[in-house]
Amino acid sequence: MLDNIRIVLVNTSHQGNIGSAARAMKTMGLTDLVLVDPVESPQSHASALAAGATDILAAAHTVDTLQEAIADCPLVLATSARNRTLDWPMLSPREAGAKAVQEGKAAKVALVFGRENSGLTNEELQMSQFHVHIPANPEYSSLNLAMAVQTLSYEIRTAWLELEEQPQSIELPEYPNGENLERFFVHLEKSLTDSGFIVRQHPGLVMNKLRRMFNRARPEENELNILRGMLTSFDKRMDKE
Numbered sequence: 160m161l162d163n164i165r166i167v168l169v170n171t172s173h174q175g176n177i178g179s180a181a182r183a184m185k186t187m188g189l190t191d192l193v194l195v196d197p198v199e200s201p202q203s204h205a206s207a208l209a210a211g212a213t214d215i216l217a218a219a220h221t222v223d224t225l226q227e228a229i230a231d232c233p234l235v236l237a238t239s240a241r242n243r244t245l246d247w248p249m250l251s252p253r254e255a256g257a258k259a260v261q262e263g264k265a266a267k268v269a270l271v272f273g274r275e276n277s278g279l280t281n282e283e284l285q286m287s288q289f290h291v292h293i294p295a296n297p298e299y300s301s302l303n304l305a306m307a308v309q310t311l312s313y314e315i316r317t318a319w320l321e322l323e324e325q326p327q328s329i330e331l332p333e334y335p336n337g338e339n340l341e342r343f344f345v346h347l348e349k350s351l352t353d354s355g356f357i358v359r360q361h362p363g364l365v366m367n368k369l370r371r372m373f374n375r376a377r378p379e380e381n382e383l384n385i386l387r388g389m390l391t392s393f394d395k396r397m398d399k400e
């Protein structure tokens with residue numbers, strides 16, 4: 160189950176942070192590390208800080224975009240040093256650990272961490288269902304990247320150990336993965352633009368608000384198929400007019 164939990168580091172600048180994050184993961188039993196467009200590929204400095212976790216570094220995948228990193232993940236949790244980012248559904252680290260292990264029994268889960276100097280962009284934050292904030296000192300709330308990975312990896316391990324002791328498992332619905340969800344948002348935006356609801360030159364915040372609404376509602380795979388079918392039938396009707 161822990162191998163279904165993926166740590167995603169976006170555009171990391173310092174190799175040392177990648178190495179320390181790999182070490183943090185290994186101490187908590189996590190192995191799946193994905194690097195999105197790292198500023199420098201992990202080399203000797205990263206390996207030095209990874210200590211005995213160079214196997215995690217060696218097995219890490221590097222991809223160009225966050226979309227690729229989460230394509231197969233029905234649950235994406237984006238971390239932020241800022242509280243209440245974009246007014247998105249929030250989880251505490253404890254709740255995030257519990258949710259990740261519950262859904263990680265059946266599907267891939269991504270925990271996404273941002274750049275050392277600027278965190279995650281709004282667009283990247285909007286690719287998740289929940290945001291997670293570690294409730295640190297409000298006057299100095301930004302943890303070092305690898306420390307944030309350690310804190311959340313610990314919560315995952317704690318939740319996993321608790322789950323191991325529970326005899327029955329809960330049936331969970333099947334949620335669409337990141338790739339299917341993104342396809343739906345692209346389709347929705349196109350249909351709303353073609354119909355004139357979104358004005359191409361002045362799109363405003365309609366799509367941001369709709370992304371937030373659908374991420375909050377978390378449609379299941381079959382519900383998303385119905386929504387896409389509805390869009391396709393509206394598209395066909397518009398084409399005829």
Ligand SMILES: C[S@@+](CC[C@H](N)C(=O)[O-])C[C@H]1O[C@@H](n2cnc3c(N)ncnc32)[C@H](O)[C@@H]1O
Binds near residue numbers: 301
């Ligand atoms: C050094 S922080 C980036 C700080 C950046 N100035 C910002 O405002 O987001 C690098 C990354 O560590 C993680 N992080 C640091 N502090 C955190 C906190 N209190 N809660 C959740 N994640 C945190 C987030 O992934 C963040 O993008």
